[in-house]
Amino acid sequence: MSGKGSKQRPTDKKKFDCSFDRIFNRKKPMDNKAVFEQLKIDEGIRYEIYRDHMGYATFGVGHLITQADPEDGQPDGTPISEERVWSAFETDLNIAIWDCEMLFGSSRFKSWPGEVQEILINMVFNMGRTRLAKFINFQAALNGENWKVAAAEGRDSLWYRQVTNRAERLMSRLENIA
Numbered sequence: 187m188s189g190k191g192s193k194q195r196p197t198d199k200k201k202f203d204c205s206f207d208r209i210f211n212r213k214k215p216m217d218n219k220a221v222f223e224q225l226k227i228d229e230g231i232r233y234e235i236y237r238d239h240m241g242y243a244t245f246g247v248g249h250l251i252t253q254a255d256p257e258d259g260q261p262d263g264t265p266i267s268e269e270r271v272w273s274a275f276e277t278d279l280n281i282a283i284w285d286c287e288m289l290f291g292s293s294r295f296k297s298w299p300g301e302v303q304e305i306l307i308n309m310v311f312n313m314g315r316t317r318l319a320k321f322i323n324f325q326a327a328l329n330g331e332n333w334k335v336a337a338a339e340g341r342d343s344l345w346y347r348q349v350t351n352r353a354e355r356l357m358s359r360l361e362n363i364a
Contacts, residue, residue, distance in 0.1 A: 215300045216300035216301075216303040216304055216307075217300060217304065218279060220304055221279060221304050221307055221308065222247070222275060222279070224304065224308055225247050225248070225275075225308060225311060226247060228308065228311075228312065228352045228355075229247045229248035229311070229312075230247070230248070231246060231247050231271065232244075232245055232246065232266075233245070233246075233265060233266050233267070233268065233271060234262075234263055234264060234265050234266055235251065235257060235260055235261065235262050235263065235264045235266065236262055236263075237262060238250070243257070243258075243260075243262070245257060245266045245270075245271065245274070246266060246270070246271035246272075246274045246275055247271065247274075247275045247278070248278075248311070249271075249274040249275065249278055255274075257270075278311070279307070279311075282307045282310045282311045283303075283307060285310045285314070285315035286303065286306050286307055286310055286315075288315065289310075289315050289318060289319055289325075290306070290325070290328065290329075294329070298328075298331070299363055301359060301360075301363055302328070302333065302360065302363060305356045305359055305360050306318075306328075308352075308356055309340075309345075309356065312345075312349065312352065313345055317345070321339065321340070321343065321345075323339040323342075324336050324339040324340050324343075327339055333360050333361055333362075333363045334361045336360055336361075337357040337358070337360040337361035338357075338361075340353065340356070340357045340360065341353070341354075341357050
């Protein structure tokens with residue numbers, strides 16, 4: 187390509203990718219590693235069995251031990267390998283993604299920007315699909331892709347008052363999505 191237009195192409199690949207994304211409304215995909223890093227901050231990560239705030243046996247990134255887990259019945263303080271923590275997290279993450287797809291509709295959820303998906307997965311991970319399903323006005327704003335209104339609705343909840351730091355971090359991210 188020649189002419190004046192060819193000299194105006196961004197030479198920096200990052201700038202080009204950002205321009206391309208903006209012009210063609212391409213949304214960044216969800217990043218599982220980013221979700222893991224966020225949840226490590228919000229849930230913490232422990233390489234041993236411990237009791238959560240409700241008294242349930244837990245390990246890793248907030249993984250609730252069930253009868254199906256090999257750790258069931260093991261005493262508090264039992265060491266858990268990094269591989270097992272990651273495996274349990276991947277299972278829990280897939281469940282949270284599935285819950286979001288069930289709650290919002292698979293194609294709709296997948297069409298939203300990756301950061302919106304990451305925020306909703308974090309919320310489901312924290313409160314579960316059943317509780318998030320009760321956020322009717324929040325869901326209506328999400329369905330209209332009105333991220334600022336959704337953030338305001340998220341702040342107007344008992345969940346926000348219970349986990350204010352986490353909730354504010356998530357709602358601030360949500361309201362700043364273009």
